[in-house]
Amino acid sequence: MNLVLNKVKKSFGNMKAVDNVSIEMEEGLYGLLGSNGAGKTTLMRMLCTVLKPTEGSICYDGMDIFKMDAQYRDIIGYLPQEFGFYPNLSVKKYLAYIASLKGLKNKVADRRIDILLETTGMKEHSLKKMKELSGGMKRRVGIAQALLNDPKILILDEPTAGLDPIERIRCRNLLGELAKGKIVLLSTHIVSDIEAIAKKVFVMKEGKIIKEGTVEELCSNIPCKVWLYCLKTDEAEGFISRFKSSVSAINNNGKYTELRILSENKPDDNARLVDATLEDLFFYYFGIEGGDKYD
Numbered sequence: 001m002n003l004v005l006n007k008v009k010k011s012f013g014n015m016k017a018v019d020n021v022s023i024e025m026e027e028g029l030y031g032l033l034g035s036n037g038a039g040k041t042t043l044m045r046m047l048c049t050v051l052k053p054t055e056g057s058i059c060y061d062g063m064d065i066f067k068m069d070a071q072y073r074d075i076i077g078y079l080p081q082e083f084g085f086y087p088n089l090s091v092k093k094y095l096a097y098i099a100s101l102k103g104l105k106n107k108v109a110d111r112r113i114d115i116l117l118e119t120t121g122m123k124e125h126s127l128k129k130m131k132e133l134s135g136g137m138k139r140r141v142g143i144a145q146a147l148l149n150d151p152k153i154l155i156l157d158e159p160t161a162g163l164d165p166i167e168r169i170r171c172r173n174l175l176g177e178l179a180k181g182k183i184v185l186l187s188t189h190i191v192s193d194i195e196a197i198a199k200k201v202f203v204m205k206e207g208k209i210i211k212e213g214t215v216e217e218l219c220s221n222i223p224c225k226v227w228l229y230c231l232k233t234d235e236a237e238g239f240i241s242r243f244k245s246s247v248s249a250i251n252n253n254g255k256y257t258e259l260r261i262l263s264e265n266k267p268d269d270n271a272r273l274v275d276a277t278l279e280d281l282f283f284y285y286f287g288i289e290g291g292d293k294y295d
């Protein structure tokens, strides 16, 4: 099973939202990492046949997905950033409604819904109305609706957006489990969403995939050095303002402050060289404005 994108482009007028993307995915979970406006949603919408590429092809097991048409849509599950939301339906009724839209027979739908309520930890909330759910619960229902047809390909656009840290961990664990036997592509601008679970990460910037590889490969090939430097907190401010655009993390423990600095040169005699993390890589390519760890 594979999904192959060959020189895929999508333009809106003169704007190249996706620019010459060629990637290949097999079974497993893939992360699509990029800042706001990088082109992630546009790419995902093409993978779901919601949008047609301006140029290039997307093939599933060698077949053009746009020619496969309904046959392809039967094997795909999609969680858009904003999914259709019926506030007065209970979770169970909402899932039954989406199942009927997807053409599932009642008996099959009932069985799938029971399994998915269990898998997503929503069983005890199944009679709650959609409007009564927390952000995390809504995302879990969103994942459940994408899984109703037991898809071979699962496309999730920022599934953890707006979740608190506990819900985010829960969501991450669930997705790690779900990836068995499927191609899962998850977009995010939050490194920790994919760091531990992605088989491979695609880094997207200005419509292009600028890097791809396992987390280890990406981190070991970051084109600069990463330094850890611990200094007294009252001395840190001046140092930070001097190295501002190179400081990827600040950890203040009261009396002392620890800085991660991306620099070719040793920033201070007492700084020590450390291994890069995916967070450092994101900072290297997108800078301070690129992500929002607390989103």
Ligand SMILES: Nc1ncnc2c1ncn2[C@@H]1O[C@H](COP(=O)(O)OP(=O)(O)OP(=O)(O)O)[C@@H](O)[C@H]1O
Pocket: 012, 015, 016, 017, 034, 035, 036, 037, 038, 039, 040, 041, 042, 043, 189
């Ligand atoms: N229908 C459209 N018409 C015109 N421009 C569009 C359209 N859809 C997307 N764009 C533009 O294409 C670029 C990529 O947008 P896209 O939504 O794919 O990025 P993204 O990486 O998903 O960002 P975010 O994380 O903010 O959702 C942006 O500059 C956006 O304004």
